[in-house]
Amino acid sequence: MWSILSILVENKPGILFKITHMFRSRNFNIDSISVGVTDDPNLSRMTITTYSDEKQTKQIVKQLDKMIDVLEVEQLDEQRTFYRELAIFKIHISDANASMEINKLAMTYGGKVHNVRSKSVIVELTATPHQINSFEDIVRPFGIINSARTGVAAVERSTS
Amino acid sequence: MVDMSGAEALMHSLKNEGVNEVFGLPGGANLPMYDELYKSDIRHILVRHEQSASHMADGYGRVSRRPGVCFATSGPGATNILTGIATAQADSAPMVAITGQVPVEMIGKDAFQESDIIGMANPCVKYSYQPRDPSLIPQVVKNGFYIAKSGRPGPVLIDIPKDVQQNVAPMTFPKNHNVRGYNPWIKADPKDIESAANLLLSANKPIILAGGGVIISQAFAELSSIAEMLVIPVVTTFKGKGSFSENHPLSLGPIGMHGHAEANKIMTEADCVLAIGTRFSDRSVGTFEEFERDLSIIHMDVNPAEIGKNQTASVAIVGDVKDSLQSLAKVLAVKVVKRQETEWLKHVQETREYWHENLKIHPGEMSSHHILHKLRDVLPPNSLVTTEVGQHQMWASLFFDVISPGTFFSSTGLGTMGWGFPAAIGAKVARPDVPVVDIAGDGSFNMTENSLATAVLEDIPVIVFLINNYSLGMVAQWQRTFYDRRMIGVDQKHCPDYVKLAQSYGAHAIRAESLDEIERALKDALSSDVATVIDIPIDPEEDVLPFVAPGTSLKDMILPS
Ligand SMILES: Cc1ncc(C[n+]2csc(CCOP(=O)(O)OP(=O)(O)O)c2C)c(N)n1
Numbered sequence: 001m002w003s004i005l006s007i008l009v010e011n012k013p014g015i016l017f018k019i020t021h022m023f024r025s026r027n028f029n030i031d032s033i034s035v036g037v038t039d040d041p042n043l044s045r046m047t048i049t050t051y052s053d054e055k056q057t058k059q060i061v062k063q064l065d066k067m068i069d070v071l072e073v074e075q076l077d078e079q080r081t082f083y084r085e086l087a088i089f090k091i092h093i094s095d096a097n098a099s100m101e102i103n104k105l106a107m108t109y110g111g112k113v114h115n116v117r118s119k120s121v122i123v124e125l126t127a128t129p130h131q132i133n134s135f136e137d138i139v140r141p142f143g144i145i146n147s148a149r150t151g152v153a154a155v156e157r158s159t160s
Numbered sequence: 161m162v163d164m165s166g167a168e169a170l171m172h173s174l175k176n177e178g179v180n181e182v183f184g185l186p187g188g189a190n191l192p193m194y195d196e197l198y199k200s201d202i203r204h205i206l207v208r209h210e211q212s213a214s215h216m217a218d219g220y221g222r223v224s225r226r227p228g229v230c231f232a233t234s235g236p237g238a239t240n241i242l243t244g245i246a247t248a249q250a251d252s253a254p255m256v257a258i259t260g261q262v263p264v265e266m267i268g269k270d271a272f273q274e275s276d277i278i279g280m281a282n283p284c285v286k287y288s289y290q291p292r293d294p295s296l297i298p299q300v301v302k303n304g305f306y307i308a309k310s311g312r313p314g315p316v317l318i319d320i321p322k323d324v325q326q327n328v329a330p331m332t333f334p335k336n337h338n339v340r341g342y343n344p345w346i347k348a349d350p351k352d353i354e355s356a357a358n359l360l361l362s363a364n365k366p367i368i369l370a371g372g373g374v375i376i377s378q379a380f381a382e383l384s385s386i387a388e389m390l391v392i393p394v395v396t397t398f399k400g401k402g403s404f405s406e407n408h409p410l411s412l413g414p415i416g417m418h419g420h421a422e423a424n425k426i427m428t429e430a431d432c433v434l435a436i437g438t439r440f441s442d443r444s445v446g447t448f449e450e451f452e453r454d455l456s457i458i459h460m461d462v463n464p465a466e467i468g469k470n471q472t473a474s475v476a477i478v479g480d481v482k483d484s485l486q487s488l489a490k491v492l493a494v495k496v497v498k499r500q501e502t503e504w505l506k507h508v509q510e511t512r513e514y515w516h517e518n519l520k521i522h523p524g525e526m527s528s529h530h531i532l533h534k535l536r537d538v539l540p541p542n543s544l545v546t547t548e549v550g551q552h553q554m555w556a557s558l559f560f561d562v563i564s565p566g567t568f569f570s571s572t573g574l575g576t577m578g579w580g581f582p583a584a585i586g587a588k589v590a591r592p593d594v595p596v597v598d599i600a601g602d603g604s605f606n607m608t609e610n611s612l613a614t615a616v617l618e619d620i621p622v623i624v625f626l627i628n629n630y631s632l633g634m635v636a637q638w639q640r641t642f643y644d645r646r647m648i649g650v651d652q653k654h655c656p657d658y659v660k661l662a663q664s665y666g667a668h669a670i671r672a673e674s675l676d677e678i679e680r681a682l683k684d685a686l687s688s689d690v691a692t693v694i695d696i697p698i699d700p701e702e703d704v705l706p707f708v709a710p711g712t713s714l715k716d717m718i719l720p721s
Contacts, residue, residue, distance in 0.1 A: 062465035
């Protein structure tokens with residue numbers, strides 16, 4: 001089961017280490033992680049996604065909740081959550097045709113094309129991990145030279 | 161606001177927390193603190209190895225239920241106390257460990273005696289602080305003590321760079337802690353209490369499994385009132401040993417790897433267990449599959465993360481177990497007057513009698529069974545007992561009945577050899593009015609025996625009851641049982657001679673080779689004002705039985721043939 005955890009933590013040095021260390025020492029896995037300061041400079045929001053069964057997910061939530069620097073942990077309901085990941089792909093292009101095709105694909109996925117060179121192109125894509133995976137599958141035949149992903153950032157949609 | 165150095169503010173803050181003694185050993189990076197300690201009226205108890213300082217603080221903390229404090233310098237001093245910190249964490253003991261650190265601008269430069277103790281200790285502390293400004297120290301200490309002793313207690317590490325100790329800053333001493341992400345006081349949900357009561361009352365074969373949480377929250381009276389009200393048997397985990405008086409007619413003693421045969425047997429037959437302050441450790445319950453039979457579990461714990469960690473519960477009650485048991489007792493009192501003797505109870509009593517009659521014990525006079533019964537006979541019931549780790553510890557579990565609840569302490573979580581003796585010293589500092597005995601094995605005692613210097617020079621008269629098989633007995637037993645007697649690394653070759661060793665420290669030392677000699681030695685030791693080592697040679701081939709082999713269930717207990 002894929003789950004999205006939203007964690008509000010004290011913005012202190014070493015906090016990322018503590019959180020990731022808890023996952024390692026308790027034998028849990030992190031699928032993706034993203035951290036950034038919130039509108040309150042004393043607090044950071046971490047979004048961690050994991051693949052784990054229901055029992056494990058519950059334990060992860062409780063173990064996070066137990067940590068003193070953690071103010072809030074929430075397992076977000078995928079349906080009611082707005083979540084995105086940023087991915088950057090450097091893709092090989094053999095000719096003008098390939099370049100055009102990648103342009104078209106990027107448009108379909110709502111991406112942006114940057115830094116077009118004779119041998120490569122950079123595509124920036126902000127989408128769900130699932131959409132990014134599918135884009136990656138489609139452009140793989142062109143040759144992916146390099147890629148980087150940020151991990152998921154998420155907030156719950158308005159509940160009313 | 162007053163101007164003070166960080167070190168001065170530290171001593172001030174410790175006094176504010178009611179600290180009267182600290183255990184430690186100085187070095188370059190904590191000299192400013194030591195200089196302030198010199199000026200204060202806090203008693204410093206010098207150890208010969210920092211590991212012992214943390215174990216002493218641990219023993220002090222478990223007995224007084226206020227954080228024990230230990231001091232170490234940076235680098236090797238800090239790494240030496242780590243074993244004691246991990247031990248305290250594994251057994252939820254309140255402790256505040258204070259280490260020196262290299263000056264702030266040297267951190268991360270691989271300076272002389274620098275170690276990243278905060279990073280190393282992360283998985284084995286409840287929390288840690290490294291104040292980088294002296295003015296932070298008063299609040300850090302306030303918060304540290306609060307975290308260490310509240311909720312599920314544990315060790316807090318405060319690592320203070322040398323310049324932060326030296327530099328002067330305006331200080332304010334807060335009255336209150338401020339730890340906003342920490343709320344240890346959860347009140348049990350009355351609905352859960354109600355369900356638990358109903359479940360217990362509808363069960364045919366109920367049992368209480370009491371863990372260390374009962375001891376930590378001192379819920380002895382609540383536990384026995386519920387057991388008596390429902391007339392149901394009580395078993396304990398090893399950590400919960402002595403949470404229920406072991407001469408009570410409803411007591412079956414510890415379950416688990418080295419539990420009582422009757423306790424293990426009855427545990428596997430129960431249909432409803434009220435588990436209090438326990439994490440269902442593998443040592444206590446063997447394989448968890450055993451518990452997947454038709455059994456309802458009511459799990460009470462102060463820590464929500466314990467619920468469902470190792471074992472799924474039918475009803476979970478989160479909150480301080482003393483509080484929860486009080487609420488449960490109230491609900492039960494309305495529903496039952498006093499239960500009648502049940503079929504189940506009759507069966508429990510028969511099972512106990514059967515095992516008492518039929519368990520063959522080692523025949524020799526100097527068998528662990530006789531030795532520990534002798535110790536029990538001679539010791540006043542309110543004596544505090546610690547143990548080391550090994551066969552002697554498990555024999556203590558089997559044969560030494562704890563009569564006064566909460567007087568038995570052991571390293572049950574981490575299983576740290578060398579813990580018992582310094583912990584006994586810490587315990588005696590906390591309670592100088594009662595006898596304190598460390599039930600020791602020779603291998604374990606050898607690891608921290610240099611604390612004899614502390615016991616003698618600081619006038620802390622504890623008794624080391626050394627059950628000496630001149631071997632790492634527990635490992636030897638496993639090699640005999642599981643490795644076809646391929647004995648390696650277990651023979652201590654009669655070295656050292658513990659009587660001479662103890663005498664060289666100025667301690668009282670007696671070798672006791674018969675039960676009469678043990679009795680005399682104990683009486684001698686109890687009236688002595690100097691630490692005493694009683695060296696008791698035994699048969700090195702004596703095994704601990706019954707035994708539940710690792711990875712098997714309580715049903716598969718190995719019994720003496
Ligand atoms: C620090 C540490 N090292 C190793 C062990 C593994 N170990 C468990 S019991 C034991 C033997 C203990 O020997 P001793 O203290 O003489 O007690 P005995 O079993 O002989 O009663 C050992 C080596 C341990 N628990 N702790």
